[in-house]
């Protein structure tokens with residue numbers, strides 16, 4: 001029996017994070033799940049018996065790791081999966097047929113080698129990108145996928161994805177992760193971070209021998225957990241991870257709020273290796289003892305700075321530190337984002353052990369692929385100004401299925417009102433925000449992606465991570481209050497080496513953004529209007545992470561002279577190196593992020 005959407009209402013309430021940052025579920029803090037009862041909080045984890053993330057990957061040149069087949073362990077736990085054929089890679093799903101995530105494309109071009117260019121991706125755009133690593137014994141980067149031993153099944157999927165060579169963040173992050181190292185990675189929007197954490201996790205699970213999962217319980221024991229801040233981003237990561245793990249025998253399941261939890265539980269019970277989840281729904285599943293984190297060997301936080309800011313931190317700490325997940329050092333932890341304020345780095349370091357800090361491109365910078373314009377527009381003139389932009393786009397043929405426009409506004413009400421106004425003025429539009437049902441949110445994204453409604457009006461719920469092809473123009477109808485949010489918003493265009501345009505409407509209500517915006521545009525070699533420079537030079541205050549930051553924003557906070565670990569001042573970055581020029585970071589005040597329509 002399928003659950004109705006009404007069933008999920010209660011779960012939505014549980015999932016949503018209130019302005020205080022506490023979810024309904026976190027308030028039920030006295031509840032102890034059955035599998036944790038009579039146990040100390042930090043239960044001793046069942047360490048992977050061999051081949052786990054810390055057990056000696058010999059580096060990209062060490063030959064194949066693919067001798068042994070995977071043990072048939074999944075039928076012990078979850079209780080739901082009865083099909084055979086879990087053991088072999090590429091053996092499909094036993095009696096359950098694995099859906100081909102590539103559709104009809106699955107079998108094309110598999111003979112082609114990685115050397116053959118077959119996509120329109122402009123990798124030259126990334127040629128001179130500055131890269132910096134810090135930490136001990138940083139593994140060297142690779143230049144090609146062929147240099148990395150990800151296994152034949154994953155290699156086939158990389159070809160099916162038409163990835164010809166690794167992006168810069170992948171070149172550095174994948175060898176680091178395959179070597180079992182913890183990683184805090186900062187790379188520009190649209191530069192392929194999802195694959196950078198998925199590939200090592202999938203190949204690690206394929207390579208590893210993990211302990212048998214307990215029999216006779218209905219709790220499931222994933223081996224990897226990927227957390228992301230929004231439902232749509234979790235769904236997207238799930239879709240990507242399914243492609244990367246097609247016919248590997250690695251099973252990926254997603255759990256997010258706003259959708260029926262019972263359906264997700266049934267899906268989990270059929271077996272799960274990699275769980276992709278939003279924090280609120282995961283806490284719910286943990287409290288119901290449907291999921292145990294005892295066997296987690298890999299933890300990835302996408303949009304990690306967002307996950308650790310004021311809105312999410314308590315939930316993340318609860319999941320990572322107060323349930324049954326193995327501690328840092330016994331699991332491998334990877335944090336990824338395009339922005340990483342120093343205060344967040346400091347918090348994040350609690351989750352990591354002897355980690356490597358990697359920056360590809362200037363930390364928190366926008367990519368040069370995005371042409372940025374800023375225009376002075378009074379609030380009352382914004383609609384007609386937007387209309388002018390849209391008419392000009394149409395006149396230039398830049399409108400329609402191949403040329404989507406994403407318009408960011410500050411409030412949910414504002415999103416609804418602008419969507420309505422655009423529609424009645426002849427511009428098919430849709431909207432996405434936190435007050436819409438999950439069905440409506442997904443429908444809005446679908447019609448936008450298809451180009452049926454080539455304009456999407458969105459709150460910040462769509463600001464991070466979403467990879468929507470053909471978004472050619474991002475309009476900041478209302479500017480955010482935080483420059484990092486601006487970076488993520490405009491990053492919905494100019495992805496994977498393609499170019500894009502971002503237009504911001506600025507007025508006296510955005511004074512605190514003047515300086516960070518002018519600095520950011522300058523960094524990205526954009527033309528800064530004189531009037532904005534004048535506003536910036538008046539140096540309005542405001543709670544901005546980047547206010548006062550040096551030219552290249554934040555870098556590894558351990559490099560600060562004030563950083564002192566255990567009073568010993570351990571120098572964690574001696575082994576680091578950099579290519580490309582970084583200026584000196586001169587410190588920046590991080591203020592609390594503005595929580596809005598997040599999951």
Ligand SMILES: Nc1ncnc2c1ncn2[C@@H]1O[C@H](COP(=O)(O)OP(=O)(O)OP(=O)(O)O)[C@@H](O)[C@H]1O
Pocket residue numbers: 119121162163164165166167170187188189190191192193194195337338464465466467491492495496
């Ligand atoms: N090696 C590659 N070759 C070609 N395309 C790639 C490669 N790696 C990733 N991509 C594509 O690049 C696009 C952006 O990737 P992804 O969504 O992982 O970016 P991201 O860095 O996570 O962005 P954001 O910071 O916005 O979350 C996707 O469409 C993805 O399929």
